[in-house]
Amino acid sequence: MPIVAQSTETTDWVSRYADEVVAESERRAEGAKHDGAGAPVIVVASGLSPSGPIHLGNLREVMTPHLVADEIRRRGYTVRHLLSWDDYDRYRKVPAGVAGIDDSWAEHIGKPLTSVPAPKGSPHANWAEHFKAAMTASLAELGVEYDGISQTEQYTSGAYREQILFAMKHRGDIDAILDQYRTKKAPPKKQSQKPVDEAELEAAEGSGAADEDDGSGSAAGYFPYKPYCGDCGKDLTTVTAYDDDTTELTYTCSACGFSETVRLSEFDRGKLVWKVDWPMRWAHEGVVFEPSGVDHSSPGSSFQVGGQIVGLFGGKQPIGPMYAFVGISGMAKMSSSKGGVPTPADALEIMEPQLLRWLYARRRPNQSFKIAFDQEIQRLYDEWDRLAGKVADGSVLPADAAAHARAVGTAAGELPKTPRPMPYRTLASVVDVTAGAEDQTLRILSELDPGNPLAALDEVRPRLDRAEAWINTQVPVEQRTVVRAEPDAELLASLDDEGRESLRLLLEGLDSHWSLDGLTHLVYGVPKVRAGFSADAGPKELPPEIKVAQRTFFALLYHLLVGRDTGPRLPTLLLAVGQDRVRKLLGA
Known part of the structure; x- marks a missing residue:
């Protein structure tokens, strides 16, 4: 049963973008794609390159349009979330840290990702399919509904033939647009006293037309099309001649020396360069909304230049936010070319889909955030559970309620959940x-x-x-909890009167307090009673010295139970150890 749509009064970022997308779609209604019943289909888009592990930063590329598309579906519109697998991109380098590969994979650099062998032991047909598989499984677990398109299939089937021929015919117009940015220098970087964020630095250095593939130039001129070599299969090719009337194209390969002349109207082994390919697809698919990373949104880079090129193809630039990078606690910006980068599958091993969805839903796309793989995950879960409690009792703020609703389910229904979510x-x-x-x-x-x-x-x-x-x-391993097998006789013998009396009070209260709440009251209460206060006394009734006494008492218990200064919360630890063993280790 579909979830009831949230009120537009929630004013969360998803609702605001949904409003804009619906309005923009209505402006484009004439000539828009329609479903079988004649209603307009609103197209939102994402693009992922399976060049290596598809990481949690890449997930924002999918989650941002997914959340917006889902909100639009809740309002009763027909939405298509198009996910382009950029598997016809060139294989750029051998990524570090990927199991099942070695230096021999370097011989495939320059080939399409779908022509590169999968890592050894993989059940998948090629490199692209290997890395797509894990992401596909994660998106299913997250409840992300999308229409996947392989760019290898699109190009090799001739789906873009008309657009390719058009781009080649109008290559002078494209070149003129790109040339506006080729000579522009990046503005000088302002000095800042705050720490430099590696993600922002990489994005700034990687932006600008000169740093992105915008086509090849030769004595024959500029060409926005790159053939893959008919001999070695690589894209280290240069177009040396092209005839607009016959569509005959001649290229040479610098990798192997191969050269041939083909008829482009029949040739399907190549692709438009990225800065032309992206706006071509916007027009071809009628994309209304697509976010872009900061590296594609900087002045002179793909999104800005594409906004001018898309008009040549008879289309319009989609609306969509620039999204910030997603980090990991204790790690720098994620890059799919680096090994050991956490993926959505890694995150879903340690957190439920609802929590991961919430992390993306609660932050505006231009806000960076971190996903915790360390102790911080416990605090995040506490925050999530508190939010669920506020939703249940009606005390939640509207925007927080919207983020919660988007996390726990989609327009199709709620995601499977834990029946009894203990902390x-x-x-x-x-x-x-x-x-x-x-x-x-x-x-x-x-x-x-x-x-x-x-x-x-x-x-x-x-x-x-x-x-x-x-x-x-x-x-x-060194932080894992190992309960002592035998009492620490030396420590027990060295206790002063206060220490022995504190243990006696704890042991006497075990039977009557054997529950999580009861033991919490007991372990915090013992130092209060020893100081002459009631175990029920609140913080305002107690002197600061009580906190010191509590910490000292807790450290003693940890040493006697697990041989360390700290450990899991004491009430939970006591329950886990069991009453008989607790009595033995505390010297009863």
């Missing part, structure tokens, strides 16, 4: 202590709330599985 940090602590043993995990989790005990682990899945994956893949 992520609690689940992580439990699987950390139990090393994933299901019987012990169920025992501990069922004791968290004795009044409403957990009956089966499926009630806390898939969140439990995500927390376990986080512990196993992201927490260093």
Whole structure:
């Protein structure tokens, strides 16, 4: 059953862009593509190059139009989210850190991505299909509905033949537009006292027409088309002659020396250069909305130049925001040419799809943000759960409610969810202590709330599985929790009267406080009672010294239980260890 559309009063960024896209689509209504019933089809677009692992920064290229398209669907319009797989792009370099490849893959540089062998051991037909597969699976898990198009299939089937011939005929007009930017120098960079962001620096250095492929020039002139060599298959070719009337094209290859003359009206082994290819597709597909990264939005780069070229093809430039980079806690800007870069599949191993969707939905596209693979993920989950609570009790702000609704489902319905979403940090602590043993995990989790005990682990899945994956893949071994096998006799013997009395009060209260809330009250209350206050005393009633006493007491418990100064939250740890073993390790 479709989700009821959110009120336009939410005024979140998705609603605002949806308003603009619908209005722009209505302005273009004459001659627009229509569905079978005659209603206009609103086209939004994304483009991904499967040149290597498709990372979490690339995901923003898809999530931004997805969220806007989904909002438009909720309003009853017909929307097509076109996802162009740029698999006919050239293979530029051998990426680092990809399993199953070696230096021999360098011999394929210059070939289309679909002509490069997949990494060893891959079940996929070629390089592009190998990297598309993981992204396709992740998008399905995220509930992203799209219409995928292979640019290899488009070009080799002749789908763009008319546009290619048109571009070649009007190459002088295209060259004149591009020439406006070729001689422009980048403005001097302003000095800033704030730290330099590597992502912004890379984007700034990578922008501008001179840094992007805009076509080849030779003694015969400028040509916006690049053939792939008929002998070695690479794009290291130069067009040396072209006849507009016969469409005969002659090229030579600098890689192998091969040369041939072909009839372009029948030839399908090549493509338009990027700065011409992109606006051609806007016109061909009738794209109304497409975001672009900062590297494509800078002055003189693809999006700006494309806005002038698209008119030659009889189309209009899509509207769409510049989107900022997505980072990872503790890492610099992600680049698919670098190894070890987290992908959507990596993120979905440790977080539910709803949380990942929310991270993209709650920030405007031009706002950068980081995705946590470290301890920060626990705080993010706490924030997400608090938001869900506000939605449930009606205290949530409209824009936050909209972001939540976009995270938990789409126009087609809600995404599968955890029936009983216990705190992520609690689940992580439990699987950390139990090393994933299901019987012990169920025992501990069922004791968290004795009044409403957990009956089966499926009630806390898939969140439990995500927390376990986080512990196993992201927490260093030296930070894992290992409960002591025997009491620390030396430490117990060295305790002063205050330490022994604190342990006695804790042990006496275990039976009557054996639940998550009860143990929380107990461990925080012992230092209060030792100082002559009630265990129920609030912060305003207590002197600052109590916090110091609590930290000292907590450190003592951690040393006696796990041999370290810190560890999982003590109430959870006590439940995980079990009452009998706690008594033994605390010297009872």
